[in-house]
Amino acid sequence: MLKLTYTERSFYLECLAQSLEEWVAQRVILAIRVGQPLCFEPSTASFLLPVDLPGVEVLKAEIKRHDSEMTICSCDAEYVEVTLQGSWLSSGSEEAVGVFVTTMSERTEFFLHKLWQDAQICAVNSAEC
Template sequence: MLKLTYTENGFYLERLSGSLEEWVTSRVMLALRAASSLWVESSTASFLLPADMPQLADLEKAVRQQTIDDISLSICDADFIEVTLKGNWMTSNPNGEEGVFVVNLSDRTEFFLSKLWQDSQTYASVTNE
């Protein structure tokens, strides 16, 4: 399972080992116990990866092997590839831009996506210095 946490300063992607259903259930139970609002809806999330990353070919191959249509890759421009995921959006403010997006993909696809995102963060911090 992949979890994308969107904040006012950007987002963070992490790979979790539990099942999507168990994670969502525990999140709902936490909101109930804390007496806080929680909206859950099917949605999509997109983010960019640099197009010149060497492992991108491995991700493209893993995406082609997916039996479900929960991920797509699109050429954005000469420098970036857009990754679009279909999953579940969870937030305490349905009109806000902060929340958590979760999706369940194949282990191989999740591994490559997580690795590429981590590498892109390192790449971005090096080029910004």
């Protein structure tokens, strides 16, 4: 399962071994116990990757081959946008802060997570990428 946590300033992508159903059940139980509202709805989430990041072309080929719940398209000369299908969890339906979760093949999840990590490293060390 991939989990994208969106905050006011950024987002963080994690690859979790836990099933989507188990994770959602735990979130619902937590929300009930602490009395927090919880909105859960089908949605999409997008993030950018550098177009010249090693592995982006492999990701494009993987999407074409497996008709994934993911799309990738060019934004501009520097970035591609990765869009995922999944579910949005937040404290209200209009919230921009929350958690997006999705599942796909483990191989694709791990590969996408690695690309995102590599993009973060490149952002910090832009001369090395």
